[in-house]
Amino acid sequence: MTYDLPEELVVESDGPIRIVTINRPNDLGAVNKQLHWALANVWRQIAADRDAAAVILTGSGRAFSAGGDLGWITTFLDDPAARDESLREGAEIIDELLRFPLPVIAAVNGPAVGLGCSIAVLCDIVLMSETAHLADPHVAVGLVAGDGGAAFWPLLTPILRSREYLFTGDRIDAATAVELGLASRTTTPGDLMGEAQHLAERLAAQPREALQSTKRIVNMYLSAALGGPLQAGFAAEQVTMQSAEHRRRLETIAARARR
Secondary structure: OOOOOOOOEEEEEEOOEEEEEEOOHHHOOOEOHHHHHHHHHHHHHHHOOOOOOEEEEEEOOOOOEEOEOHHHHHHHHOOHHHHHHHHHHHHHHHHHHHHOOOOEEEEEOOOEEOHHHHHHHHOOEEEEEOOOEEEOOOHHHOOOOOOOHHHHHHHHOOHHHHHHHHHHOOOEEHHHHHHHOOOOEEEOHHHHHHHHHHHHHHHHOOOHHHHHHHHHHHHHHHHHHHHHHHHHHHHHHHHHHOOHHHHHHHHHHHHHHHO
16 A cells, blocks of 8 residues: 655555654654644554554654654744644544554654654553653643643553653653553663564454454543543643743744754
């Protein structure tokens, strides 16, 4: 099957396994406009691939995805249409992942930050390199963590721990992510893709209807619990994207990056 995707997201086939790679190695997998669109549309395309049975999602280079591309997100400060489209598309990414029928293994090879963190944690199984970390720094840039963290971390982790990491944006190392319930297990960096491949092969060999129906039922709990919080989160994020505090913080970060 041919996938209609930009070069920022690559789908490779290995028998019944589809390896989806966030392909911006020189930018630490930062999410730009093209990649954001691809992350919203890739899941329907793979679901239509009758030969696919399991998916591995990973990053190229040193990162899984280090959050939003600074050059792209700063355009939202003065382009309300682009800002609102990014929020609509962000909600679509979450919804499509939750509805996707095949098992998805995140092979987190490096930093997974912001939306990258949300996408990783929403996968069915999360394998993390011992050198990788998670983080959701929305609050630190004056935003509500609307693309998932504030809505679904409390479903997976002790709520007091969720608050600390969401409020501060601190990094969560791989071992702590497993302890909190945000990751399944850790591997050495060299073993990560091999472990993911082995697990994907096991899942692909399982009875298809039984596995997909089991996933659908499990995700019904997530979808039911997330409906209200996700809508509220994206609405609140839209408000904070228009705030003077967010503008000030983002412009400060952009100025530092230009030095």
